[in-house]
Amino acid sequence: MSRSAAGRTRVGADDRPHVLLIMTDQQRFDTIACRGNTEIHTPHLDRLVRRGLTFERGYSTTPVCVPARYTLRSGCEPTRTDIWDNRLPPGRHERLRAEQGPYLAEAMRERGYRTFGIGKFHTSPWDADVGFEVHLHSEEQYETPDQRARDSYASWISTEHAEYDWVDALMGERTEMYYMPQTSPLPASLTVEAWAADRAVEQIEQPDPRPFFGAVSFIGPHPPFAPPMPYHRMYDPDRMPLPVRGDLDVDHLDQQLPWMNAMTFAENVDDDRARSLKARYYGEISYIDACIGTILDAVDRLPDPDNVLICFVSDHGDLLGDHSGWQKESFFEASTRIPFLLSWPRMLPADQACADLVCLTDIFGICTTAAGRPDLRQGHDVLGTLLGRGAPRRRLIGYHGRPRTRRFKAMVVQDRWKLIFLANGGHRLLFDVESDPDELTALQHEHPGVVAELTRALIEDLIAEGCSAALVDGAEGTHLWTQPYEVWERTRIYQFDKSRGITGFPENPATVCHDPVLT
Incomplete structure (x- = not known):
């Protein structure tokens, strides 16, 4: 990419951009049509590509949900967050803020921005404050009836569309169905993705003299892959490419892969199922793409859409059978490399690819720099580099698993x-x-x-x-530090709706049946 952005007009303190962060969950880097995937349909992500820059080497430096999101919101890597996997140390959420400074939304509020956050944030506790003035949660699972009642999306279903409140798995079934092709139990207009897009439009259109910082965090395409009709039949499985499998003795040196396969009932996925799963995964992405289009339309209706900085990323990818693995938590490209799009027509060139190394930790600096008071923390000055004020990052380092354990x-x-x-x-x-x-x-x-x-x-x-x-x-x-190689004991994970009192499979199947003949 040329550094042509260096000569563009600087935005003054009284003309700061709106900043919109759009995030998906578990979306691979290779799932945008105009970036080379001829099998997928993503007209609105293509639209974002044309609006700005595509970073061809964007990474999640800790590729699993909780630590990835904490690197983004704190601007710090696990060496400072002390969050190395999905298990957050007790009290860590507040201690991290005290140690490293305010989270991103709070930092943007301090810079005079109106802030809103919508969707999945995966904090611990689940409803922890991360600094948004308006914070509408849609978390994936509900541990208690109180959590389900206070989750913004689940409560919306309960009060506004009670005809679907009986559904315990609003985003699709998990446990043994985690990697089984599914269809959403809800119509396209009522899924969590449509809800998030509609709430985002409402917030974007709020009258307020302040610029906004908004974060819209979609739950999909994280499994289960359950796109709504008609997206569930959008892709023919027979046209889907098979996973890329290497030498199993090499690929499974990382015991996280076979361990996660067993945990999610995915250790014996054959080629037909792999193709069907990819078809539903692509259906999820095309559906989310349509929801993103709704948000982009709202941006285009603003008085000065060219002065809206949009960042689009995912928290990590999904192996999808590559390297004989499913899920994430791997440093293979399919898991750790992510889509990373950045557009600001007022300041940055359009429809260009950039080979600079970037990662989720950089988002903090991108947003605070656009707001006029840069705070890079452990990130790189991406905007400064693009505007000719510095060199690209030379090296990127990522971590997963607590040090001095076999997972590191x-x-x-x-x-x-x-x-x-x-x-x-x-x-x-x-x-x-x-x-x-x-x-x-x-x-x-x-x-x-x-x-x-x-x-x-x-x-x-x-x-x-x-x-x-x-x-x-x-x-x-x-x-x-190392330890002698060991094969990890395989286990299962059971993910039912505990808010409805479901904790696992019953010892006696008849106990879940209401037919008096069977009970």
């Missing part, structure tokens, strides 16, 4: 190389993601110098961040 792993991306380190067994995998984007050929033995350089960079980052738990000191210097 890390990623280093630099130039064409990606190093994946696994504490379980101490394995290092090196891929040339430029010539081998599917990561089918591990090259660590052919390029020991590159492995050593990237390993040193990883160790130096951990030392600089004071993360001693991930390190050990020896006679020859500091090394990464």
Whole structure:
């Protein structure tokens, strides 16, 4: 991409842009039609692409829901958030704010912005304050009747469309159906995605002299893949490409993959089911794309739509069978690389691709810089780089799993190389993601110098961040902590609607049947 944005007119303090963050959940980087996927239909994401910049190397540096969202809202990586996986340490939500400063929405309020947040935020506790003036939750699961009653979307269904309140799995069935093709139990106009888009339009259109900062966080296309009619039959499974499977002995060195497969009843997905799942996944994305179109139409109706900064990202991707894995929590591209679109017609060029390394941690700096008081925290100055005030990031480092446990792993991306380190067994995998984007050929033995350089960079980052738990000191210097390789015990996860008193499968099937002949 040329740095032509450098010569554009600077926005003054009294002419700050509206800022809109649109986020999906578990959307792969390769799911936008005009960016090379000829099988998917995404006219409104295509519209966003044409409106601004597409970052071809956008990453989630901690690719699972909770830590990814905390990196975004705090501008900090796990080395400072201390959130390494979906298990948030008790009280961490408030301590993080006290240690690192206000969360993004609160920071934008301090800069004079009207703020609203709609959708999934995956905090702990579930309704924790993250600084929005208007905060409308739509979380995926309900632990208690009180939570379901106070969830903005579930309560809307209960009060405005009570004919559907009997549905316990409003977003589709989980547990053993997590990776089974499904259809939404609700019509397209009443799903959580349509609700989020409609609420976003209401907020965008609120009369207020202040610029707005809005975050719209869609639950989909996170599984279960249950698009509403007619999106459920939009794609022919027989036209869907099969997953890209590498050497199983390499791919499953990361025990997270087979462990998650078993947890979600997905350890034996055959080719037909894999194609059907991808068809429904694409249907989910096309449906969300239509909802995004509703939001973009509202932006275009504003008096000065060119002065609206729109960021579009996902929290992480989904392996979708690639590397014989389902779910995320992996540093393979399908899991950790994300769509990352940035558009601000007043200031940035349109319809251009950019090869700069960016990640979710950068969102904090992008938004606060646009608001006139930059706060980069651990992110890179992306807007400054685009406007000619600095160089792109050279290297990106990601983490997952608590240090000094078998789950700890890390990623280093630099130039064409990606190093994946696994504490379980101490394995290092090196891929040339430029010539081998599917990561089918591990090259660590052919390029020991590159492995050593990237390993040193990883160790130096951990030392600089004071993360001693991930390190050990020896006679020859500091090394990464490892443990002997072990195969993890397989388990299942059961995700029923606890707000309705459902905690698992019954010992006696007859107890769930109301037919007097059977009971």
